[in-house]
Amino acid sequence: MTQKNTVFKMLGDDDIEHVLCAVQLIEALEIEPKELNQRLKTYRCSSLDELISHFESLPHGGFIALWLLGYWAEQGVQWVANLTELHVKHQEIEQLPDSLCHLSGLSKVELHFCKLSQVPEVLCLLPELTHLSLMGNKLTEISPKIAQCSALKALSLEENWFDQYPENLRLLTQLEELNLSYNGLQEISSSIGDLVHLRKLNLSVNPLRKLPQSIGRLTRLIELEIYDWPDESVGQLTALPDSIGDLSDLRSLSVCSNQLTQIPQSIGKLSKLKSLNLSNNRLVSIPSSIGLLSQLESLNCSNNLITSLPEVVGNLSQLKQLMLRSNFFVELPQTLSSLLQLETLDISGNLLKDIPRGVRALNMNHELWHKHGAILHEYTKLKHLDISGVEDLVLSSSISELSELVSLSILYCKSISGLEHIVALSQLQKLKLSGNKINRLPTELFKLIELTELDLRNNSFDELPQQISALKKLSYLNLYNNKLSLLPRWIEDLVLLEVLDCSYNALAEAPDELGELSHLKELNLKRNELREIPKSIALLSGLEMLNVSKNPLLIKTRSWLESALSSTKVYT
Secondary structure, three states, X not given: OOHHHHHHHHOOOOOHHHHHHHHHHHHHHOOOHHHHHHHHOOOOOOOHHHHHHHOOOOOOHHHHHHHHHXXXXXXXXXXXXXXXXXXXXXXOOOOOOHHHHHOOOOOEEEEEOOOOOOOOHHHHHOOOOOEEEOOOOXXXXXXXXXXXXXXXXXXXXXXXXXXXXXXHHHHOOOOOEEEOOOOOOOOOOHHHHHXXXXXXXXOOXXXXXXXXXXXXXXXXXXXXXXXXXXXXXXOOOOOOOHHHHHOXXXXXXXXXXXXXXXXXXXHHHOOOOOEEEOOOOOOOOOOHHHXXXXXXXXXXXXXXXXXXXXXXXXXXXXXXXXXXXXXXXXXOOHHHHHOOOOOEEEOOOOOOOOOOOOOOEEEEOHHHHHHHHHHHHHOOOOOXXXXXXXXXXXXXXXXXXXXXXXXXXXXXXXXXXXXXXXXXXXXXXEEEOOOXXXXXXXXXXXXXXXXXXXXXXXXXXXXXXXXXXXXXXXXXXXXXXXXXOOOOHHHHHOOOOOEEEOOOOOOOOOOHHHHHOOOOXXXXXXXXXXXXXXXXXXXXXXXXXXXXXXXOXXXXXXXXXXXXXXXXXEEO
């Protein structure tokens, strides 16, 4: 057996040291890429995924694929030399080959679930590296050599084995994004305050008990996440430091599913905050300084022990979503009527005897409907109404009193009667009737000519009534998971349609008239019985997404889609 044959046989060895020896010998022998391709039978591989697949039968196939990639880069193989991103997942690599240093153009590297126990030093030799994700490995510490990654802006260490905050992170002075979620961190070092360029910080799903005051030095931070999941029971955070109010650029703060008992008054200094999630804690009150958050759009206080809201919540003029589910509210401040932008108000699971009549939005479950449904007509300022999970919903003609309603959702009700009465809601723009087992609509509904969105998901329609074509302003139509066998030709009459979802039906063909929908941006035909797609689809110059996966498409149809819709994201 020749020396070369012996070396190449070593690549299949179980012992990584023998594999390392083999690649070193191949490099020393300076074997040309052409001969290497012939011996390794890699001449058809033109991507890392193909290389990994090619070597998957070898014990260290992932390592060999990465080594070969770097070796080819050194030899000047064009497609490799031009790589700017490297994505590897679920490979038992444990270490990276030194040859990767020749991929000098790499700016983004993702090594997910590769059983790495340390940050590979070769990564520190990539001068253009700005984004590094090492999710799902076995890292417990960070070497001081990480300082050589001087261009690094985003680092994800999510789901590793850290039980102490890695102090050497302070050496990454230009870091803008840091993800340390899903580790075993019980505290965060004060040195985190040295990362003054941070814009996004994720410390979620760690058994943290407190945050250092130095976190207030991260004045460029726009997103801070320290949440847990209710079923994880990891979050132990009992308080936020007063310095949280120094994060003057913060837009989003999520501390849900911890053990917080109070929120500092300094929260009111976060004048740019748009989203605040305090749900699933042990809060008994909300500080009055909350009224200073003039840019706040979403406030979630669900699943706490709160008994009252401060009157100043009425000052949140930009608030669109207010979640107060499962607390101990007996009453709500009348100032809620001042929230003119409100689109969602969830107050279920409380002890409320009354609801302010001037609210602009209301979400009603089975419990709230039976308590307040009879006087719904008194809420004449409502613009957004969501009725969900009512077993036997009866709508009366008095719903016509809600003349300002622009959005109505009736979701997952066991039975519904009186739908015809909503024809009086002449300003209605969005109508959602998902999950109600409906198989036909009252003809009166097609007089709602201001409708722009109609959602009929998860129902029992086996055909579409032609009267829908009268809704000329429709831009969104969702028919997901019904029993449709035919998409009618009159669909072309919906000339402003931008999104059409007919997935999970029984369509055997799609009409040529789809090509007339010149405004269409998204078309979802997933999981039907389609063998062909009309050629007229190619006329839709604005189409951004087409999903025809899970259909028995002809091979020629798949090929045509790939060539005819080159500027569209196509899922086949």
